[in-house]
Amino acid sequence: QSALTQPPSASGTPGQRVTIFCSGGTSNIGSNYVYWYQQLPGTAPKLLIYRHDQRSSGVADRFSGSKSGASASLAISGLRSEDEADYYCAAWDDSLNEWVFGGGTKLTVL
Amino acid sequence: QVQLVQSGAEVKKPGASVKVSCKASGYTFIGYGITWVRQAPGQGLEYMGWISAHSANRGYAQRFQGRVMMTTDTTTSTAHMELRSLGSDDTAVYFCARVELRLYCPNGVCFPGADYWGQGTLVTVSS
Numbered sequence: 001q002s003a004l005t006q007p008p009s010a011s012g013t014p015g016q017r018v019t020i021f022c023s024g025g026t027s028n029i030g031s032n033y034v035y036w037y038q039q040l041p042g043t044a045p046k047l048l049i050y051r052h053d054q055r056s057s058g059v060a061d062r063f064s065g066s067k068s069g070a071s072a073s074l075a076i077s078g079l080r081s082e083d084e085a086d087y088y089c090a091a092w093d094d095s096l097n098e099w100v101f102g103g104g105t106k107l108t109v110l
Numbered sequence: 111q112v113q114l115v116q117s118g119a120e121v122k123k124p125g126a127s128v129k130v131s132c133k134a135s136g137y138t139f140i141g142y143g144i145t146w147v148r149q150a151p152g153q154g155l156e157y158m159g160w161i162s163a164h165s166a167n168r169g170y171a172q173r174f175q176g177r178v179m180m181t182t183d184t185t186t187s188t189a190h191m192e193l194r195s196l197g198s199d200d201t202a203v204y205f206c207a208r209v210e211l212r213l214y215c216p217n218g219v220c221f222p223g224a225d226y227w228g229q230g231t232l233v234t235v236s237s
Contacts, residue, residue: 002154035223037155044205044227045147045155051222088155090223097217098171099145104154 003028003100004089011108017077020105022089023070028100030070032092036063039086039104048087049074076107084109112136114206114228121234122196129192130231132206139163139187143211145224146180146191148202156202160221161189162211167219196235203230 005023012018024030034052037045047056049065052072064075072091076083089102117131132144146158159170161180168180179192189206207224 032220033222044230045207046227047223047225050225056225090155092215092220092222094216094220096172097169097220099157099160099221099223101155101157 002103003093003096004091004102006087006089006102006105008103009106009108011110012076012079013110014079014081016079017075018079018107019076020074020087020089020107022072022074022102024072024091024100025070027095028070028091028093029067029072031094034065034067034072035090036065036072036074037088037090039088041085045088079109081109083107112208112226114208114226116204116206116228116231119232119234121236124197124235124237126196126235127192127194128196128200128233129190130204130206130233132189132191132228134187134189134208137208139182140184143167143209143221144180144182144189145207145209145221146178146204147207147224148204149230150199150202153202158191158204160209160211160219162219163189167211169219193233196233198235201233201235203232205230 036049039045052067053065086104093100140163143162145160161168165182181190207227209221
């Protein structure tokens with residue numbers, strides 16, 4: 001069971017806006033930075049968002065991150081077929097003294 | 111540009127050990143740390159631990175304590191991860207990734223996240 005909770009799946013049609021949520025606790029998201037990764041099939045994770053809401057270099061401004069309390073979210077606007085991938089949230093956990101991940105959300109573009 | 115290039119796929123028998131390497135380039139190796147993350151087939155990402163580039167500090171995830179060893183070689187800017195007593199549930203793709211270590215976290219060293227990742231190394235454990 002993952003320390004951070006994400007929905008296993010999400011979907012949207014091209015052009016739509018989709019939001020993926022990540023729920024944690026006071027020892028992880030509540031007190032440390034949230035990172036978001038995109039993983040295309042058969043490839044390594046790619047950094048999308050760091051420090052809650054900062055876009056990594058080269059990442060389209062269609063991707064945005066936010067945090068509120070012990071939860072975070074990743075929003076993708078103007079959905080495209082190439083956005084179809086797995087998305088993971090991650091944060092350091094002060095109680096476990098480990099880096100923890102969400103279980104991942106598989107995004108399908110219909 | 112920053113690159114992390116990992117060693118090739120491995121096939122091991124149950125009970126054996128595997129050592130995966132991760133060669134860094136495009137940045138000052140000793141200025142960062144390395145974390146190791148694995149992904150079993152069809153599953154999510156699982157954190158294994160971290161090491162500072164000069165090997166002075168390291169931290170392992172609880173579930174891998176006593177079975178994993180992380181090392182670095184600053185002369186070749188390479189990090190290594192050795193996992194012992196392999197079982198079938200160790201079959202996974204193993205990733206290395208660069209991290210910026212923080213020395214003054216509530217419980218010692220920590221890092222906020224990883225930026226650059228290696229391409230992954232498939233380790234298959236099968237009799």
